[in-house]
Amino acid sequence: MMLKMHGALSAAAIGQLLGTTGEAARQQLARLADEGLVAAVTEARGVGRPTQSWSLTPAAQSRFPDTHAALTVQLLDIIRQSLGEEALDAIIGVRETETRLAYQATLEQHAALRDKVAALAELRSAEGYMAEWREEADGSLVLIENHCPICAAATACEGFCRAELEVFRSALGPEVEVVRDEHIVAGGRRCSYAIRRAG
The missing domain is CATH 1.10.10.10 (Winged helix-like DNA-binding domain superfamily/Winged helix DNA-binding domain)
Structure with missing residues (x-):
């Protein structure tokens, strides 16, 4: 002090x-x-x-005290009340696009799905999600996020979680299926995603 x-x-x-x-x-x-x-x-x-x-x-x-989460929630409420839900959706959409492009630039350097998921876990960990991944016996992959650094914002606005799932699906490609199995905002201990080749 x-x-x-x-x-x-x-x-x-x-x-x-x-x-x-x-x-x-x-x-x-x-x-x-x-x-x-x-x-x-x-x-x-x-x-x-x-x-x-x-x-x-x-x-x-x-x-030391950090109130950025409270400030973020307050700003989201101000945008919603002053500019409307459409403006909030537009802002989340811009963030979603920027994130998707950044992830795609990294993931397209890998051919194998397991390498893409490993790279995605690395990207997410760098953003504070404490991410890891594993391969299941059936060959499917699991992406696990043990922490949510934007939990306050995601709780105040579910659009962030929807956008996150869409980013994963887009970045991994149309031939890949991504399903959220666990969700911190819904009361889960972590967020986890089952990832497998479609069909």
């Missing part, structure tokens, strides 16, 4: 702000550094020993 409020500080300065010793602060900083939450930079300041200045890492930002 001190580093968030004051920016980069030395262990001695943190100790002073907390009413403890610089060594006690340094021990806490070392623990936080082991977790990847803080990092030190050594600075030479004239004569004497260089000073270590501690600051937060990008990973530490998740430890």
